[in-house]
Amino acid sequence: MIRVLLADDQALVRSGFRMLIDSADDMTCVGEVENGRDAVALVKTRPVDVVLMDIRMPIMDGTEATRQIAALGLDTKVLVLTTFDLDEYVFAAIRNGASGFLLKDALPDELLGAIRAVAEGDAVVAPSTTRRLLDHFADLLPQAGAKQDDRLAVLTEREREVLVEVARGSNNQEISQHLYMAEGTVKTHIGRLLSKLGARDRVGLVLIAHEAGIQ
Structure with a gap:
């Protein structure tokens, strides 16, 4: 309940x-x-x-x-x-x-x-x-800087692709279809993104992506 x-x-x-x-x-x-x-x-x-x-x-x-x-x-x-x-x-x-x-x-x-x-x-x-x-309210978002770029530098190319999809508002099923991967794999990538970027949840990933200029 x-x-x-x-x-x-x-x-x-x-x-x-x-x-x-x-x-x-x-x-x-x-x-x-x-x-x-x-x-x-x-x-x-x-x-x-x-x-x-x-x-x-x-x-x-x-x-x-x-x-x-x-x-x-x-x-x-x-x-x-x-x-x-x-x-x-x-x-x-x-x-x-x-x-x-x-x-x-x-x-x-x-x-x-x-x-x-x-x-x-x-x-x-x-x-x-x-x-x-x-x-x-995009104007309120901080400008991407060197620190933010350094944080994204730890991501693999596939993780970056998943982050782009998350920033666009795609759910796991849509990411699976767009990137041709199993939903279980999508969940694994999102878990790694949360860990590597220090995000609390999916909303945190969206904000990080927008701060970094990822659209």
């Missing part, structure tokens, strides 16, 4: 998400909070698999709450909920350890699928949202 915490300062929004989550057979809502401080406190006191994190909240925003939750070293994942006008905050949240982001107007099945993906250790890097959002 996937244990989900809702962090949003709007009670009506939390209520809607709770109804959706509790309607799924494989997940349950273990709590609701209206600010980031309470989200961090709750994660410290009870098991939480996924936090649905709003960005703008009183007392402590979702960006700082995400940083503190990631710093705890627990298995708790953070899935950021956003709208297009808050892209810069989403970027900061991802840099602080969020495992992905989703638009608040996502369809119910998309939200549930995103929660499941994040809970399983994957990240929400959908081409239709991730690439649009990254392009929208």
